[in-house]
Amino acid sequence: MLKSFxxxxxxxxxxxxxxxPIVWLVSTSFKNPVDMFAVPPIFVPANPSFDHxxxxxxxxxxxxxxxxxxxxxxxxxxxxxxxxxxxxxxxARFRLPYRMNxxxxxxxxxxxxxxxxxxxxxxxxxxRFFHLLNTxxxxxxxxxxxxxxxxxxxxxxxxxxxxxxxxxxxxxxxDSRMSAFRRIILPIAKPGLVATSIFTLxxxxxxxxFALILSQTRSAATLPIGVASTVTxxxxxWGEMSAAGVIAVVRVxxxxxxxxKHLVRGMSFGAIKG
Amino acid sequence: xxxEIKANxxxxxxxxxxxxxxxxxxxxxxxxxxxxxxxxxxxxKTTLLRLLAGLEELTEGDIYIEDTLVNNLPPRHxxxxxxxxxxxxxxxxxxxxxxxxxxxxRKRSKEEIAKRVREVAEVLEISELxxxxxxxxxxGQKQRVALGRAMIRKANLFLMDEPLSNLDAKLRVQxxxxxxxLQKSMGTTTVYVTHDQAEAMTxxxxxxxxxxxxxxxxxxxxxxxxxxxxxxxAGFVGSPQMNFFAGSYEEAKIKTDYFEYPLPxxxxxxxxxxxxxxxxxxxxxxxxVTVSKIEIEGAYNARIYVSELMGAESFVFFTxxxxxxxxxxxxxxxxRGNMDESIWVSFKEDKIHIFxxxxxxxxx
Numbered sequence: 001m002l003k004s005f006x007x008x009x010x011x012x013x014x015x016x017x018x019x020x021p022i023v024w025l026v027s028t029s030f031k032n033p034v035d036m037f038a039v040p041p042i043f044v045p046a047n048p049s050f051d052h053x054x055x056x057x058x059x060x061x062x063x064x065x066x067x068x069x070x071x072x073x074x075x076x077x078x079x080x081x082x083x084x085x086x087x088x089x090x091x092a093r094f095r096l097p098y099r100m101n102x103x104x105x106x107x108x109x110x111x112x113x114x115x116x117x118x119x120x121x122x123x124x125x126x127x128r129f130f131h132l133l134n135t136x137x138x139x140x141x142x143x144x145x146x147x148x149x150x151x152x153x154x155x156x157x158x159x160x161x162x163x164x165x166x167x168x169x170x171x172x173x174x175d176s177r178m179s180a181f182r183r184i185i186l187p188i189a190k191p192g193l194v195a196t197s198i199f200t201l202x203x204x205x206x207x208x209x210f211a212l213i214l215s216q217t218r219s220a221a222t223l224p225i226g227v228a229s230t231v232t233x234x235x236x237x238w239g240e241m242s243a244a245g246v247i248a249v250v251r252v253x254x255x256x257x258x259x260x261k262h263l264v265r266g267m268s269f270g271a272i273k274g
Numbered sequence: 275x276x277x278e279i280k281a282n283x284x285x286x287x288x289x290x291x292x293x294x295x296x297x298x299x300x301x302x303x304x305x306x307x308x309x310x311x312x313x314x315x316x317x318x319k320t321t322l323l324r325l326l327a328g329l330e331e332l333t334e335g336d337i338y339i340e341d342t343l344v345n346n347l348p349p350r351h352x353x354x355x356x357x358x359x360x361x362x363x364x365x366x367x368x369x370x371x372x373x374x375x376x377x378x379x380r381k382r383s384k385e386e387i388a389k390r391v392r393e394v395a396e397v398l399e400i401s402e403l404x405x406x407x408x409x410x411x412x413x414g415q416k417q418r419v420a421l422g423r424a425m426i427r428k429a430n431l432f433l434m435d436e437p438l439s440n441l442d443a444k445l446r447v448q449x450x451x452x453x454x455x456l457q458k459s460m461g462t463t464t465v466y467v468t469h470d471q472a473e474a475m476t477x478x479x480x481x482x483x484x485x486x487x488x489x490x491x492x493x494x495x496x497x498x499x500x501x502x503x504x505x506x507x508a509g510f511v512g513s514p515q516m517n518f519f520a521g522s523y524e525e526a527k528i529k530t531d532y533f534e535y536p537l538p539x540x541x542x543x544x545x546x547x548x549x550x551x552x553x554x555x556x557x558x559x560x561x562x563v564t565v566s567k568i569e570i571e572g573a574y575n576a577r578i579y580v581s582e583l584m585g586a587e588s589f590v591f592f593t594x595x596x597x598x599x600x601x602x603x604x605x606x607x608x609x610r611g612n613m614d615e616s617i618w619v620s621f622k623e624d625k626i627h628i629f630x631x632x633x634x635x636x637x638x
Contacts, residue, residue: 165362170351172356174379
């Protein structure tokens with residue numbers, strides 16, 4: 001009895017701890033400036049206002065940021081998934097000499113071991129050289145480069161779980177390697193594919209650092225940059241910032257709800273036995 | 275030769291880096307025959323089968339299927355069917371879809387596919403399972419579906435890689451018999467890989483015994499069992515294993531550390547013909563060792579190590595003289611012995627085997 005009391009007590013504490021910033025974010029986005037700094041703090045504003053949202057949509061042009069974000073995140077995910085899945089399959093299946101499978105895979109992963117910021121200056125120089133600064137294309141390339149190792153590593157794990165006999169059977173039955181991959185392996189690896197794409201999508205949706213450096217104008221800037229742009233030289237527009245934050249979070253939340261089933265299945269992948 | 279050659283391997287070698295898995299094997303597969311590749315794990319039997327299927331690339335040599343050189347043909351162009359050890363059923367498809375898959379890839383009409391699937395399912399008695407997924411059926415049923423998927427199109431060659439080893443003992447015996455009848459009634463040319471010598475004995479028209487990537491003996495099961503060409507085949511085929519005694523040949527006798535065995539004149543003649551034979555292995559199968567509790571002329575005194583009643587037969591493990599090694603007799607269940615009891619063992623004269631000590635090759 002006491003034990004379960006403590007269990008729930010701690011669970012409530014942790015939930016509150018995690019949830020508080022989000023609650024505060026949502027409530028602030030509906031407050032008028034006076035309520036924002038009221039002491040004691042007001043959690044549920046008496047007269048909720050939609051002013052901040054209106055400003056965002058009609059004056060600050062947040063739609064453009066959202067559009068940029070969607071295009072960049074979706075393109076990055078598609079590109080990383082296609083290239084990464086094929087690479088992962090090769091690394092999982094083909095026996096390369098000198099234990100290259102393991103070495104290459106590790107090398108791929110190792111590109112994620114240094115902090116991203118160390119690549120930003122050379123990346124900036126390269127993007128300028130190719131005239132890709134302030135373009136969505138530039139961001140997609142940068143994000144894909146950064147997401148690929150993750151996709152390769154994750155999908156390789158999924159593929160290695162699938163018994164090799166399955167595509168061998170398919171190849172004997174009349175498939176080529178490629179059509180066996182498409183018709184047998186990909187459908188079986190679907191949960192993994194979905195899980196990986198979700199992670200990639202969220203990662204590129206939330207990315208801030210590269211976007212800040214590589215896209216300074218509104219032509220390519222993504223939502224996180226839009227949120228940050230509410231911090232101006234003279235003031236911090238708390239209300240608009242919160243409202244933009246809510247918009248960013250809500251989209252990911254909706255997406256997560258939709259694919260939740262696959263996400264869980266992707267995590268617990270490995271129940272496949274021939 | 276009357277029978278047609280269905281497939282043919284010439285000087286086939288497969289190396290994985292430094293490891294030689296298959297070493298210069300030449301082998302004919304006859305039309306309609308059931309050929310079993312038998313060997314311990316690592317003997318190269320599965321590699322040989324996979325070379326035939328096109329799932330491994332040849333290092334050296336040539337493989338012909340129906341007179342076509344297939345060295346560089348991918349599996350799908352070899353017109354072969356294969357059953358895998360773990361069945362390799364497609365988990366995301368129903369039983370029906372699994373059976374239909376080879377035909378679907380070949381773009382056959384829906385009616386034709388449905389008809390063919392029904393035919394095959396009827397033979398294998400799996401018609402009720404059509405809508406189930408592989409996860410929802412038993413091991414024996416999976417086995418049948420895998421078999422059905424192989425049978426669905428008229429393949430030149432059936433390849434089976436230990437298809438029964440994942441089944442429980444009772445089902446294995448049952449499926450073994452069914453497999454034999456099925457193969458005979460359809461006349462399919464089958465190459466079957468196993469490490470189980472009982473499967474090889476019961477299923478095969480011919481057995482190829484492999485060890486270290488080399489075919490040791492290619493013969494009918496009877497020949498392989500009764501006239502093994504070397505000590506490896508003698509030891510591997512037959513369960514329990516043949517008894518071996520190291521010894522030497524002197525003046526019409528086999529001398530081992532534990533006994534002297536006088537050889538019958540015709541054996542002596544054969545041995546003399548081979549020229550100088552000194553060190554040998556003397557081999558005798560457990561069923562050819564008779565045990566008795568009373569002294570018999572020419573029998574050797576032995577001591578029971580342990581006696582096991584198996585039901586239909588009795589296994590008597592014994593030591594001879596001061597031997598540390600234990601030998602085995604397979605005898606009638608009526609024989610009951612106690613530990614350390616003194617017994618008399620003798621060997622059936624016409625069932626003895628003699629192998630060269632150095633080369634392991636059979637002399638008798």
